[in-house]
Each structure stands twice: as C-alpha cells, then as structure tokens.
Amino acid sequence: MRIAIDAMGGDDAPKVVVEGALQAAKEWNDVEIILVGDSVAIEACMTERPANITIQHTTEVIGADDEPVKAVRRKKDSSMVVAGRLVREKKADAMISAGNTGALMTTGLLIVGRIAGIERPALVYIIPTMDGSGVLALDLGANMDATAEHLLQYAIMGSIYRSKVDGIVKPRVALLNVGTEAQKGNELTKTAYPLLEQAPIHFIGNIESRDVLNAQCDVIVCDGFAGNIMLKSLEGAVSALFSTLKQEFTKTLFTKLAAAVLKPGLKAFRKKMDYTEHGAAPLLGIDGLVLKSHGSSNATAIKNAVRQARIAIQSDLVGAISTEISRGK
C-alpha cells in the first residue's frame, strides 16, 4: 500500500515528518511511503535511505496562516495539494498531513472529492476519556450548520470507523445533547433523534457533555459548532486546572516537595488527556483516506498516523462507508 505524506506540514516540518516516515518505513515493509515536498529539504533530513520511501518534489508550501480555499486553489504545486492529487489519481491509498487544518479539509473536498451520497465530510477527533479508551466525536468543525441528515451520516461514518479501525464490535453511538431524554434539545437534535434510532448503528440515545470524559459511548455525533464548543471547553478546563496545580505546587517548600512525589502520576495523566496525543484525525466522507496529524506532532505521532492509515486501508474503511451510504439512498 502507498501512503503519501505531506513532508512540509506541521510546526517542525520537514524534520520530524521525515523522522516519523523513516520509523514507519522500518516498522512496516508492506508500506510504501511517498514523501511530498521540497526534495532538497527532505534529503537533508534523510538519515537513512530505505527502499520503501520515495520523494515527490514540489515547489510550494501552504502555511499555517494561509486562507484555506485560496491557498488550495492557487498553490497547485504545494506539498499538501500534490499529496491530495496522488490520492485522487489512486497513486496513493492515503495521505497524511500535519499542516493547515482548513486547507487540508479543502484539499479533501476539492482535490480528493466526496464519497458519492455524502453531503458533508466531517472532522473527527478521538477525545481522550478517563479510562484511556477515548471516544470518537464528529463533526468538530468541518461544517458549522448541520442538518439532521448530516448528523445521520456522521453517525454511520463514525460507527464504521470505530468498528473497522479500532475493532469495536458494536460501537455505541450517542447524540450530543442538553439532556438524556429523547425529546430534549434544539430543533436539530430533536429531528435527528428518530433518524438515529432507525439507522444501521447501535444508537444509545443522548449524551450530555458533562459525561463525555466518562466514556459512556464510542461515538459522539454533533454539529460542527457544538462539537467545537465542547472540545475547546474540555481543553480549556484541563489546561486551566493544570496551571492552577502548578501554582499550588510551587507555593512553599512543603508543597514543592509534595509536588515532586505526585508529578510522575500527574504527568502521565496530562499526557493521557492531551487530545493531540491521540493519533491523527481522519476526514470522514472523503473518497480517499485523508488523515490530519496535529501541527505539533513529533516523529512518533507521524509514525502512529501511518499505523492508523495502514489499518484503515487494510480494512477498506472508505469502501465500507461508501457501501453503507449508497445502501441508505
């Protein structure tokens, strides 16, 4: 299988991206990696030359601050757009990028294209949960004004992803809402609820955002606006709490000593709660595999994204979504 990696995307590109690609190439010899980007810069980072890595030279880069649609339209020879084109032309089975999220969504939509029947692709994250299992949430911002039909498609795509990529036999799908009763919510969730009840998924009803971290489900469905509010609220609360802990820990000599004892456990916990650590985020609904790694990804995160892509390719994730969506039409 062939995986195209945008070597120029991310805070520490191309260095960590190339490092991650080298690690992945060594680990899985059934994977051929195509590093897309400035060949001189990439060559400079190549400490080894494994046979299953090739370089596709490009002359442009989409920056973190570039306006997504403009950038994708104009920078036709950017590493991200070229990687997308490889997927569309079936020269690659998947692409991975740690670059500009908006531009990657646009690349997915405009360059790779949607699965027939999918109205809106969704941006997905695995939100870390207290037990370490994580819950897949979608949409988290690809589409701000969703309809009930969009939510239904998100639910089907999320359920297939959890089953195919994470091996969960009967993923529990829940609808993000303001209460657990069926009749709760806004017009959107009230209309979506009966659709979800009839969908080919294991729908377990509404979930409130206060229960997300307790892992009571495997997939959370929401519109991009509410999902983004939820994700950033959780993120903000975790970050605020840790900065307070830091203050408490450095107050006196005694608290400093106490902190030294507790730090290892807390550090591990902080890492567990960091959603950027939880692998790459797939763009679901695109007619090809597009994975977004966090901008601050290290080499291990890039290697893990290759692992995810590999499983998704082996299990024919995109084909399974396409089949299920066309069956519902």
Place this chain on the structure above:
Amino acid sequence: MRIAIDAMGGDDAPKVVVEGALQAAKEWNDVEIILVGDSVAIEACMTERPANITIQHTTEVIGADDEPVKAVRRKKDSSMVVAGRLVREKKADAMISAGNTGALMTTGLLIVGRIAGIERPALVYIIPTMDGSGVLALDLGANMDATAEHLLQYAIMGSIYRSKVDGIVKPRVALLNVGTEAQKGNELTKTAYPLLEQAPIHFIGNIESRDVLNAQCDVIVCDGFAGNIMLKSLEGAVSALFSTLKQEFTKTLFTKLAAAVLKPGLKAFRKKMDYTEHGAAPLLGIDGLVLKSHGSSNATAIKNAVRQARIAIQSDLVGAISTEISRGK
C-alpha cells in the same frame, strides 16, 4: 423592599431556606422577607422570629421531577407559583427559589411575565474563572433555538446586569464562537456579530470556549444549546480531573502524605471552580426579579441570593433593562 422566598424549593427545604432567610433578615433590616410555603413546616424551622419575616401559607409543592409547564399550570397553590404571583402583583419586589429550574423558568414566563419587547428570557450563570472574577454567561438553556435578535437582547441584558449588580463600569461582552475572527462561526453567530457591533454595549468580539476560564470578558453571549454544552463540558472536565487527582493522591503512602500538604489549596480551588457556589442565577427578561438558587444551596447561599436581589432592586435592574429594550425598538 420585599423579597418572596420559595421555602419549599431545594434539596434541604424548608430547613436551610428558613435558616438563610433568618440570616438575611438579621443582616439587612431594610429587607422584608416573605417565606412562602407550608406554614407548619416553616414554623418548625424558625429558631427566631424577627419582625421583618412573614409567612405566606401554601398547600402545594412543585417537586424536582415535576414536568415544568404542567406543574405550574396545575399547582396554583404551590410555594413557587404563589411567590411568582406576589411578584406579578407587586406585593414582592423579587422572588428566590432553589426549586425545579424548568418550573421556575415557566413561573417567570407564565406567572410573572416577560418585559415588553423581550422575545425570550435567558437563563444566566456566573461561570467561575481562574482569577475568581467570574464571567456571566447567557443563555444557558432557557431557549434552545435562538435567533440573532435574541442574542442581541441577551447581550444588552447581560451587560446591564454586570453594570448594575456587579458594579462593572464598562462590561466587556463577547460572543461565544469557534474562532476569534469576525467571519467565523455558524449562520447564527455570523448574523449576530454585526448586530452586537452596533449595540449599546462594549462588544469585544468572539471568544472561544477554551478561553472562558481565563476571564477575558465579563459577559458571554450564546444560544441556549451551545451555552449548555459549554457549561456542562467545563463542569465535566473539572469533576473528572478531581476524581483523577483523588486516585493519584491515594496511590501510596508517599502520595497520601504529599496530598495532605496540597489538599487545603486544592480544596479552595475546587470551591472556587464550583459554579453552584457563585450565587443565584437571575432569569433575565422577566418583568420582575426572579432568582434561581442551586438545588443544593446551603443557608449561606440563600442569604447571598437575598444580597443579590437587594442590590438588583436598589439599582432597578428590571427597569433599566426595560428602558434599554424599548429604546432599541
């Protein structure tokens, strides 16, 4: 000034409600308190008989699980509905209840009534922030499908509340959104943004939910659905983190000793972050003062609600909102 208190609402009613009323009556002799509820049960809790407390006997109680609209319509002699009627008939300047939130919103709407020109009243909370100042957020669930005009009215009401009740000279009002740029968001926030720019408030633009706890504004405006998702996400994250801390603390003898040193600071912090501790929640847009105390309120919380009501009455909060809204029409 006369303040009606629903003596039968809340987890520990009427005991803690009566205790709180007694404390308030002692502290402010310009306040006349009307305890509304079962006179026998109330009398049994009255350890003193201050001159500025009277009892208004009622025979019914709205329970925590009662269906709000039905309960308010049918239980005409319930303590909550009778307190609302006292406000409508100008026999009380304010009412306070720690009872069923939905029923209290319904009492506000159906018994007390809306301010002329207000389309939807809003449920308000002070979300605790890291610096202790708190940010007033509305709407947090009174109205699930808001229009841009509703958000505009929330902004005006929230700004007046912060200025009148909390003495903030020029309250900073922000719009809850998925990014800080003006053009970000869903149809609702994109339509509301220019309205807020032209409103008689100090509008500072969008705020992301990850920054709410950093107190970058005094008022956050949002629709009831998104607001509820934000509030419960913050609440869920704080609660999940503290249960993890508890686990870390009790792992070994060393961590237990370390925890003992850190506990006082963390306990104070936990209290600071508990939004139920931050006074009563006003229902804004009602033509009379209606305050919701948390169901688990203790006597101090009830006394503090009287303090809030007293300031709001003195500053003519409801009159100020009414004047500003009619000016905009």
